[in-house]
Amino acid sequence: MKESLEPVLERIGQDFDASTQRLLELLAIPSVGTDPAHHADTRRAASWLKDYLGTLGFEAGLRETPGHPIVVAHAGSKRADVPHLLYYGHYDVQPADPLELWQTPPFEPTLVEGTHGPRVVARGAVDDKGQVMTFIQAMAAWRAVHGDYPARITILLEGEEESGSSNLSAFLAEHADELRADVCVISDTGMLAVDKPAITYMLRGLAYFEVTIWGPRQDLHSGIYGGAVPNPINVLARLLAGLHDANGRVAIPGFYDDVVEPSAEELAGWAGIAVDEQGFLAEAGLTESSGEAGRTLLERVWSRPTCDVNGIWGGYTAEGAKTVIPSHASAKMSFRLVPGQEPEKIVSAVRAYFTEKLPSGCRLDLKEMGASPAIRVATESAFLQLARQALSRVFDQKPVLIGCGGSIPVVGAMKSLLGLESLLLGFGLDDDKVHGPNEKFELVCYRRGIEAHAAFLAALAATSVDAIKR
């Protein structure tokens, strides 16, 4: 590993200013995939990446979908006995609004001095253009030094991640033979701190619902009817309040039945992580956490299922007072799921809860809006061991295996459609303001990300194929 890596790290250092300029160039393209006004810009970002990958020896092309194109690029030997790595990322970004809260324009990427040195401030800085560029720049340096790649490499970059990856699954299924690799490498997650590398191995799932309670046929005058008829807002509040017990646990019968508790080893590992709880909360303007009693902060956000109401509406909401009993009231709510919980069973349990608690005189609409299971990636795989080595080498510190409270649906798609485990190597920080104003990526994280991906290639090159190919 050492022999092949040292000159690549040197090259990364020499080229780092240029790498940074390349990232700024990509960030200047406002590829807001969901905004029709940025349709052409979004395609331009895809073309920029395709063209740049072409200069690195990749056979790269834009593959059309009913939505934005998918960039697919291949390089390296296609011999069956060579390991095949599939790198996934996305070039679309979230809308930048509210614009007035940005200190610099979201699509005029700016280097700003922060506590960890310079950082890039721009929409997409870390999610996901900056992270995508960590592995692309690692490959650029590797190729400049060694002339070729130590593996067969496929890069797949989609333009619809921020809008639900609507066309990705069909594309994966259709091109399964072309894309099926030995592992999928994804850089879209985070670390614990600038100097604390991490590999994400557990992602929570999600079940999303919209519920509407119908009461009177039309809005009623609360003077005439108040006290004698069911008020759908009061009913909805009661049903939503009943979703939790006094200890912050979800009170739906059977909800925890299949939850797999983390092992003693996992918990011991988490206990060793020095979580900056105050910093985590301060980002949200809070000073104390809440939630399920008797659980640590990390358990609560990584391995415990939750229920949050995401939106609610009903009745009179304009200025002033109106004494109405509305005919209906609605809420959107979601449940984060953890390993063991089967989405279908949870959906049934949620439906049973609302159906059974509904008072007579009311009608219920419960719209199911998707349910996906939690995911654990294999922690004993050869690739994960190589990634551990690579991160240890670059950070001079062993990486920690961490959970992620959110979902990365592509991990599930890679598993179900291509049979691939994913390796989640991410370099973001909790305070990067993903999806928010003033999104940023620390340059030190960018550089270590590039170095880590190069070290991963070096570790792979130093390993016998037999140890990797199953």
Add this chain to the structure above:
Amino acid sequence: MKESLEPVLERIGQDFDASTQRLLELLAIPSVGTDPAHHADTRRAASWLKDYLGTLGFEAGLRETPGHPIVVAHAGSKRADVPHLLYYGHYDVQPADPLELWQTPPFEPTLVEGTHGPRVVARGAVDDKGQVMTFIQAMAAWRAVHGDYPARITILLEGEEESGSSNLSAFLAEHADELRADVCVISDTGMLAVDKPAITYMLRGLAYFEVTIWGPRQDLHSGIYGGAVPNPINVLARLLAGLHDANGRVAIPGFYDDVVEPSAEELAGWAGIAVDEQGFLAEAGLTESSGEAGRTLLERVWSRPTCDVNGIWGGYTAEGAKTVIPSHASAKMSFRLVPGQEPEKIVSAVRAYFTEKLPSGCRLDLKEMGASPAIRVATESAFLQLARQALSRVFDQKPVLIGCGGSIPVVGAMKSLLGLESLLLGFGLDDDKVHGPNEKFELVCYRRGIEAHAAFLAALAATSVDAIKR
């Protein structure tokens, strides 16, 4: 009474078609007081009434206010030993939307055949133009027969009742000497049925609030933070749910402390009222009532206090799914108050409830939006006895004393500013669709209303002044 009334009733019958035409003419003026587009129309309705009252021997004028003018008209002897009646009504109407639900245009008053004969369908048919015209047409007939009125009569018609009577109190206070009478007669309430006359003697009060729960400083991603931070919608739902106990009673400590229960006689009187509960519920598209356990329907809407959430909003409410933990959530809510409850104590109790139940990590805004007490009018007054006689005479059935679940704030203003008891003689029916599409007034109710007001004048004429003047 009989001698003076018979010819007036005859005259009312002869003139009834013309009376109906006059009402249709007034209803055709779209006096939507709150709509700037109908500003001139609203004034036109006031002028129409002023002009018409002028033809009936009234000294009538438009009195300017910062809002719409108040029609004030005087007639009859001004001698101090003559009884002085102040009639109150309003000429403004509610907005007519949703227009698409009207079967005939709201300002093209139409006679439609119903189960009780013809009815007028128009915005304002019963609230309050039709009811105002009952006493004006009674006076027209009385004057046509007798040449003068048996009392000093003042008519006050405002144009801002549907928008909170913003300028009425100041006007009453400023012109107290001119307006102070022996009783205030109001026709803006209802009967039990076409042939069941009623006098309303109890009105519920109202305390209105807007509550906002603040949690995180900004909206958060429910994947990253879900399970570890307070969600303001969940918190709000819990607080609102806690406002009621399992028996449908308001669960705020002290809420019922001062409630005055109706007397045994009152309850016995109500028990004798054959309430069409199914009809009442059918109007709301319901088949069963709900609310406080162990109370009759009439108790629940007349003499029991309530709590209804009138509006709620927070988080993501557009199409699709967004996994947000919102920074805040709000609701509007109101409490109907009953005799004995002091609005200030209720406001304090509501504030204490929310303050004490607020979980740590959240902040509370509780906006007080007005509180008025319940009202009982004197049931032993000479005027109420005269009204009983008058209604018995016209309907051939004794009137029932009834409550009203809503508030009529002018009743409180008449008492506090002019020291006047109110006599609530109303001729509406529960199914008149007040404030809704296809508002109507049965012509049989219109006619009996005119006759009842004439009979009231006749009863007054037959009574010695000493029995009335205090």
